[in-house]
Amino acid sequence: xxxxxxxxxxxxxxxxxxxxxxxxxxxxxxxxxxxxxxxxxxxxxxxxxxxxxxxxxxxxxxxxxxxx
Numbered sequence: 001x002x003x004x005x006x007x008x009x010x011x012x013x014x015x016x017x018x019x020x021x022x023x024x025x026x027x028x029x030x031x032x033x034x035x036x037x038x039x040x041x042x043x044x045x046x047x048x049x050x051x052x053x054x055x056x057x058x059x060x061x062x063x064x065x066x067x068x
Contacts, residue, residue: 003064004043006035009055024054 006021015021018036022029027050034040035051048059055062 001066001068003066004035004038004040004062005064006051006055006062007038009057009061010036013055015055021054025050027051 010021010024015024018029018032021027021036022032025032027035027047031047035043048062051057051062052059
């Protein structure tokens with residue numbers, strides 16, 4: 001299973017909540033809330049690009065894979 005760790009990466013960069021993530025990325029409140037809580041099913045390339053740009057990271061930093 002793949003999990004997303006936006007909240008953890010963002011907090012290491014000084015972003016303390018989903019609203020701060022929204023301001024940093026320009027993504028909608030709904031999207032940033034879901035990402036902050038780790039509730040996602042798919043993520044678009046543009047969203048991933050905005051996250052990586054704002055958080056100054058590579059895509060692999062945001063995801064973890066654990067075998068079932």
